[in-house]
Amino acid sequence: MAGANSKKRVAIVGAGAAGMSAAYALSRHPELFDVVLYERSSYTGGMATSSPIDKDKYGADYINDGVQxxxxxxxxxxxxxxxxxxxxxxxxxxxxxxxxxxxxxxxxxxxxxxxxxxxxxxxxxxxxxxxxxxxxxxxxxxxxxxxxxxxxxxxxxxxxxxxxxxxxxxxxxxxxxxxxxxxxxxxxxxxxxxxxxxxxxxxxxxxxxxxxFPKLSSVYDAWRQELERTGNVRISLDTEVTRAKRRGKIELWSRSTKGTANDQSVIGPSQETSDEFDEMIIATDANAALQILGEDASWLEKKILGNVKYxxxxxxxxxxxxxxxxxxxxxxxxxxxxxxxxxxxxxxxxxxxxxxxxxxxxxxxxxxxxxxxxxxxxxxxxxxxxxxxxxxxxxxxxxxxxxxxxxxxxxxxxxxxxxxxxxxxxxxxxxxxxxxxxxxxxxxxxSHRWQHYGGTVPWMMFINGKHHTHFVGAWTVLNMHEIAVVSGFAAAYRLGAKYPFNDDNNCRRLFLLCLALSHGVRMRKADRKGFFA
Structure with a gap:
């Protein structure tokens, strides 16, 4: 078993379906990875949220209001x-x-x-x-x-x-x-x-x-607890990653948001802190990813991510x-x-x-x-x-x-x-x-404009893994919860984690497609069940 000093430090930015899936795959290897998952909101799940309603008036005490x-x-x-x-x-x-x-x-x-x-x-x-x-x-x-x-x-x-x-x-x-x-x-x-x-x-x-779906807030609470139980994943809620510098190691700066508010006049000034990582998985939308990278973004990253329309x-x-x-x-x-x-x-x-x-x-x-x-x-x-x-x-x-x-x-x-x-x-x-x-x-x-499939989707493989950075989320292919989940698994796999459902052929099909389309690779020889898959 690898020593603690040989662990790969991984930052994941965003705790929606993609970020949580990446963290889940990495959490299964506590001997290999030390993970910090940053989320600017006070909860995990991204768009997959639940909200309370009046049971006496409507017949139930909550709704799933972002993903149905x-x-x-x-x-x-x-x-x-x-x-x-x-x-x-x-x-x-x-x-x-x-x-x-x-x-x-x-x-x-x-x-x-x-x-x-x-x-x-x-x-x-x-x-x-x-x-x-x-x-x-x-x-x-x-x-x-x-x-x-x-x-x-x-x-x-x-x-x-x-x-x-x-x-x-x-x-x-x-x-x-x-x-x-x-x-x-x-x-x-x-x-x-x-x-x-x-x-x-x-x-x-x-x-x-x-x-x-079942109650999504409960799903993501349980998911968060499962990640924290493994001991090698730390989830930092109410924390916004503001910028990154990639000079061999990755240096990330973050600040407290105290929830989803981002108006400093409301929440008061927040002191930025920095931390250093070996790898980074950005599980935000493409616009936010570019904002985090700032001037550190490569020409190709700016071109591909900037093509995504919201x-x-x-x-x-x-x-x-x-x-x-x-x-x-x-x-x-x-x-x-x-x-x-x-x-x-x-x-x-x-x-x-x-x-x-x-x-x-x-x-x-x-x-x-x-x-x-x-x-x-x-x-x-x-x-x-x-x-x-x-x-x-x-x-x-x-x-x-x-x-x-x-x-x-x-x-x-x-x-x-x-x-x-x-x-x-x-x-x-x-x-x-x-x-x-x-x-x-x-x-x-x-927006799923045809330009998305000309200027973003087929080119993701040329920026994923470069500069120790991976981009995940449904936007990388098609706006579906399943794509978000699989994209997170694929990024973790590229870093050396196992694909969690390799024995399930139904699960494998989309994972293989995502790995090929967004990363330009096939599974490692030990995991394949044939030349391609």
Whole structure:
């Protein structure tokens, strides 16, 4: 066993999913690594937060307000949750798009009039997915808008069907027209990211089983305790890393933030302290990483990280049913269904199910004056398991369906108003009854422009590991919790840690992809199960 003086000192900046995952992998080797994890907030988890609400009014005493759930193929996320004693809840992913029966309403629960109107585009779409898959490197640099034009899709098909779908599931918001077309293929065909099964007649073939997260604040508290238990990880909360110098060793300067406030006039001046490390993992967004590196950033780091575009969104958590019913379809009505499926037994079954069990989790609408720009909402009462009596750690053998016993008037909704700088003039935020607002919170969100897949993703391998620095986070590939987790594991692996779930082939697939894409390497010979993997 290596002596204490031979341990590699590692600084991790940021305690979101990526930073915590890197720390977890390193914590499994106390003889090799001495780790300090810096987090400017007073809690770990990053965007994965929970907030208290009034149980008497809403039927539960908390909500997960930053991250809701995930695809059933997020195997690394499930594996780490399992290690910590938590589990996710299965929930049918019902979606309600639009409001007008003839113009823009459609759903994956039953065929609507709108789906019938776009039948020819939908049929062609399946063939296009195969072309995109075969030529993915090319289409990674083509925007969704350009792809739709190349293949002759109607403008309305993009505005009513494609843009809302991509915006909803990848959090691309009002940047969706500029998103890489390769993302579309991933939605339907990638085994690591697939959300839906494509149907040539109804576009979305089924109601997929999603996973709703357990209480995220409890998850990350348990995760923090697990890291600290190993003895070689020290977590420094309320501490902001302000700058770094890389001259052989890495010198980091940090200061107290006393929570998330960063206004020195409010919290008072804070004395900077410095510490020295052998390696650094930056688990912040790309902008913050550049601020930390400052003039010490290389030309290539400035170019690659500076290419990442961020937008400001605001999430309003509320109980305003009138607002929801004005802009979305919260309940089934026969006027919404397709009028040409009377002889279709499968469609009749879908209509019957919708009459009995239409409980959307996701809502999305386009603004009438600019149909390329959208607003998103969630029904947290239908989505999150605590509203159905499932404990904060998650179920053992329970499955959360809709909650017909809870009247819509008691439901908790979340509405996201996107792209402050480019779309604020379209927002209907002021129409939500102030007396029914539970909380509002601003978020800094990554844009998945096609430029991201031309100027950042394929170039990460050329800066990761240079100057004893690694960059991790969902932004390095795609804005998903699973990507954040795997990116953290990959950085720790590059430093010599073991990949924690090497015996699980489902987990390994995405890890191998991330290792190759973001680091340009394959697994060490002792860990491989073949020449490449």
């Amino acid at each position: 759930g995930c695809s059933p193929v997020f195997y690394n996320t499930f594996a780490i949750l399992g290690k910590l004693g938590f589990s996710c809840t299965e929930v049918g992913m019902q979606v309600s798009f639009g409001h007008d029966a003839e113009q823009d309403f459609w759903s994956n629960v039953f065929p609507s009039q709108v789906i019938e109107r776009f039948r020819s585009d939908i049929k062609k779409f399946g063939k296009v997915l195969k072309v995109i898959k075969a030529l993915e490197p090319f289409f990674a640099l083509i925007s969704v808008t350009a792809m739709l034009k190349i293949f002759g899709f109607s403008k309305e098909f993009g505005e009513v069907i494609v843009y809302p779908l991509v915006a909803l599931f990848f959090g691309t918001g009002n940047q969706t027209p500029y998103v890489s077309a390769a993302i579309l293929e991933r939605v339907f065909m990638d085994p690591n990211m697939r959300l839906f099964e494509y149907s040539p007649t109804s576009f979305l073939a089924s109601i997929p089983e999603m996973r709703a 937008l400001w969104d605001v999430t309003i958590t509320h109980n305003d049913l009138e607002y929801m019913q004005k802009y979305y379809r919260t309940q089934y009505s026969d006027e919404l269904r397709s009028k040409s499926r009377d002889d279709d037994p499968q469609a009749q079954e879908q209509f019957k199910k919708a009459r009995e069990d239409f409980h959307p989790l996701y809502y999305i609408r386009s603004y009438p004056s600019n149909k390329r720009k959208i607003e998103m909402s969630f029904d947290l009462t239908n989505y999150q398991p605590q509203f159905k009596g499932i404990p904060p750690r998650g179920p053992e053998n329970q499955k959360a369906a809709g909650n017909p016993n809870s009247p819509l008037s008691k439901h908790v909704f979340q509405t996201i108003f996107l792209d402050r700088d480019g779309s604020k003039d379209l927002w209907s935020k002021g129409e939500i009854n102030p007396d029914k607002i539970i909380m509002d919170k601003w978020w800094k969100q990554q």
